[in-house]
Amino acid sequence: MSIQFSGTNLACFRGGRSVFSKLSFNLEAGSALLLTGSNGSGKSSLLRIMAGFLTPTTGSIKWHDGLIYDDPEAHYQRLHFVSHHDPIKPVLTVRENIEFWANLRGTADNLHHALKAFDVTKLSNIPGRFLSAGQKRRVNLTRLIASPAKLWLLDEPTIMLDSSTVKRFEELVEQHRENGGMIVVSSHTVLGLNGPEILKLDDFRSEENLDEPIY
Helix, strand or coil: CCEEEEEEEEEEEECCEEEEEEEEEEEECCCEEEEECCCCCCHHHHHHHHHCCCCCCEEEEEECCEEHHHCHHHHHHCEEEECCCCCCCCCCEHHHHHHHHHHHCCCHHHHHHHHHHCCCHHHCCCEHHHCCHHHHHHHHHCHHHHCCCCEEEEECCCCCCCHHHHHHHHHHHHHHHHCCCEEEEECCCCCCCCCCEEEEHHHHCCHHHCCCCCC
């Protein structure tokens, strides 16, 4: 398979210090990349760089042969970025929140499937402000199904999830990969993914920062 998403010689400098440097990655259709590392090693920063939300200090990121910075809107349309924060609008119901995400890409037909995917159908009419932390996380993850995208960039996606929902998440990830999708995920817990590549962020930290986390 040909490389679809790649980064070369990436460096990140934040808060007056180097977070990581000389980092490269390659992703093909159907592949998964698991980011590991200590707190402050740059997992979240790398995901934001991959999404085009941050610019690397050095290096470049490509989709096929084109730089993602040349057409950022096209890059945003091909990905989902799920961070620690669950952006659930408190005054909207669960259904209205998911409809909002689905309509962004004209995929409202996926709404019913999305509600079932993370078992939030019974929460459909509940306003976001009444959801627990775990429920908010489940609703947030439904965007992956409600509004399909080729590339999933996920920062600790299983936080606050119970074991049965984690298993369902893992199943949906494998379905996404079987359909040619790609995933980059950071996690401090063991995920049941099928043969992911592992990128250890601690291996790319500057020597002067090895004993000092970056926040």
